[in-house]
Amino acid sequence: MKIAVLIKEVPDTYGERRLDVTTGLLDRAASDAVVDEIDERALEVALQYKDAHKDAEVVAIAMGPASARDSLRKALQMGADRAVHILDDALAGADALRTAQVLAAALGREQADLVIAGNESTDGRGGVVPAMLAEMLGLPLAGSLGSVEIGETVVRGTRTTGAEVARLGAALPAIISVTEKSAEARFPSFKGVMAAKKKPLEAVTAASLGVGPAAATSLVLTVAERPAREAGERIEDEGDGGRRLAEWLAARGLVGRG
Amino acid sequence: MAVIVVTGLEGIAGRIAGLAAALAERARAASADAVLLPHTPDGRELAGRLAARLGSPVLVDAVGVRLEDGRVVTEHSVFGGSFVTTAAADGAVPVVTVREGALDLPALPGADVVGAAELAPAEGRPDVTVESAEAVPVDTGRPELRSARIVVAGGKGVGSREAFALVERLADALGAAVGASRVAVDSGYAPQSAQVGQTGTTVSPDLYIALGISGAIQHRAGMQTAKTIVAVNSDPDAPIFEIADFGVVGDLFEVVPQLIDALEGR
Numbered sequence: 001m002k003i004a005v006l007i008k009e010v011p012d013t014y015g016e017r018r019l020d021v022t023t024g025l026l027d028r029a030a031s032d033a034v035v036d037e038i039d040e041r042a043l044e045v046a047l048q049y050k051d052a053h054k055d056a057e058v059v060a061i062a063m064g065p066a067s068a069r070d071s072l073r074k075a076l077q078m079g080a081d082r083a084v085h086i087l088d089d090a091l092a093g094a095d096a097l098r099t100a101q102v103l104a105a106a107l108g109r110e111q112a113d114l115v116i117a118g119n120e121s122t123d124g125r126g127g128v129v130p131a132m133l134a135e136m137l138g139l140p141l142a143g144s145l146g147s148v149e150i151g152e153t154v155v156r157g158t159r160t161t162g163a164e165v166a167r168l169g170a171a172l173p174a175i176i177s178v179t180e181k182s183a184e185a186r187f188p189s190f191k192g193v194m195a196a197k198k199k200p201l202e203a204v205t206a207a208s209l210g211v212g213p214a215a216a217t218s219l220v221l222t223v224a225e226r227p228a229r230e231a232g233e234r235i236e237d238e239g240d241g242g243r244r245l246a247e248w249l250a251a252r253g254l255v256g257r258g
Numbered sequence: 259m260a261v262i263v264v265t266g267l268e269g270i271a272g273r274i275a276g277l278a279a280a281l282a283e284r285a286r287a288a289s290a291d292a293v294l295l296p297h298t299p300d301g302r303e304l305a306g307r308l309a310a311r312l313g314s315p316v317l318v319d320a321v322g323v324r325l326e327d328g329r330v331v332t333e334h335s336v337f338g339g340s341f342v343t344t345a346a347a348d349g350a351v352p353v354v355t356v357r358e359g360a361l362d363l364p365a366l367p368g369a370d371v372v373g374a375a376e377l378a379p380a381e382g383r384p385d386v387t388v389e390s391a392e393a394v395p396v397d398t399g400r401p402e403l404r405s406a407r408i409v410v411a412g413g414k415g416v417g418s419r420e421a422f423a424l425v426e427r428l429a430d431a432l433g434a435a436v437g438a439s440r441v442a443v444d445s446g447y448a449p450q451s452a453q454v455g456q457t458g459t460t461v462s463p464d465l466y467i468a469l470g471i472s473g474a475i476q477h478r479a480g481m482q483t484a485k486t487i488v489a490v491n492s493d494p495d496a497p498i499f500e501i502a503d504f505g506v507v508g509d510l511f512e513v514v515p516q517l518i519d520a521l522e523g524r
Contacts, residue, residue, distance in 0.1 A: 132316075218347050
């Protein structure tokens with residue numbers, strides 16, 4: 001079994017995240033870059049299979065700037081066998097379609113039995129790349145799974161959408177995407193950190209993957225920062241806090257006046 | 259503006275690849291300016307596959323759609339509403355996913371509404387098998403979180419599942435939806451479906467009442483575009499007070515029952 005896991009480097013949600021108001025792109029200098037939490041869960045799903053099936057191979061793939069190498073290194077420390085870094089200045093600011101085209105080329109080279117992605121990144125929150133990949137590679141997509149069972153020839157999982165819980169199955173090869181309800185990610189062990197130093201971390205470009213220029217792209221036309229909210233009135237409860245709050249709400253027409 | 263609006267996506271799992279092929283044909287035949295779908299798990303899968311087939315960019319999670327100089331321009335609320343952007347597609351007709359509750363899609367001018375049931379899914383596309391499906395009881399008698407005019411949310415300070423009933427009592431007194439912080443959900447005080455924030459639902463109600471919620475940046479990302487924010491917290495340094503229009507520093511188990519009495523007395 002060969003499992004490819006897609007990794008994205010994102011700004012840490014624990015800090016302030018900013019867009020560059022001239023380019024509309026992420027201001028990478030404004031926040032710390034980390035492995036997206038959802039992708040750590042995706043990797044954990046693969047690693048749990050590998051824990052039980054020692055012959056399984058787990059490949060972590062990321063497209064991103066030079067710093068994304070650190071995200072891949074963390075994936076290797078957690079237990080991935082090797083990593084592929086798609087590092088290409090020409091891909092800076094790539095939209096979901098372009099990203100999917102390049103990832104599809106990288107995955108085409110790997111011919112994995114199973115591809116695991118997060119259901120949506122914490123920064124772009126688009127959640128469309130897994131489906132684009134499925135279409136480009138002609139694979140089934142079992143998307144937004146909260147739990148996953150990987151079998152020899154089939155992958156199964158549960159998907160909760162709106163008012164329904166469905167059990168999905170897909171014959172391998174297949175793509176799945178997992179939600180934040182899926183496996184809680186492990187921390188790299190000391191042994192894992194040491195072992196990662198010897199694991200292969202390959203850098204490739206769009207051209208070396210045989211991907212041509214983009215035909216169509218999304219454009220950010222304008223970017224505006226919403227003015228920060230300001231603190232309003234604040235009171236200490238002196239036994240009448242509830243009544244004063246009710247009066248404040250009523251005075252603004254936010255609750256019925258009875 | 260001639261846009262295809264795709265509706266009726268409930269229960270399409272297992273047919274999404276076939277529907278994407280059928281929808282691509284429909285979009286080409288109609289020479290649409292854009293194809294609009296809901297930004298839901300099913301809608302996004304259909305959008306992603308459709309875009310890959312058409313070679314079209316996807317403009318995701320739009321909160322506004324308009325025609326500008328002959329092309330479709332979308333508006334987006336990014337990083338929990340900290341930034342507002344507009345976007346368009348260059349080189350191909352865009353596929354647009356629209357935030358639930360943000361727009362009345364079928365009412366858009368020039369909307370050609372296509373129900374998923376009207377489309378004949380293409381045969382032989384690799385897809386998942388739905389082995390079983392069951393409805394989740396969601397009828398709480400309260401308004402839906404995403405579109406509610408008032409949201410009452412509880413956090414860590416509520417302290418227990420039993421005590422969370424107080425959050426629900428206030429919600430019912432106001433005809434509001436019930437929300438919760440991630441800590442409250444992870445601690446089992448409230449169901450996952452109530453989670454507001456970066457990894458939960460993003461809400462933009464007229465009034466958001468935060469009870470015992472400290473206001474971590476991930477929580478604020480899901481509610482800071484509310485028109486009015488009210489907070490009750492015993493910690494005067496809680497960051498939620500920095501964005502609250504009215505804050506009460508105090509014990510929510512003292513303040514909230516008095517608030518409910520005052521509301522019911524009105």
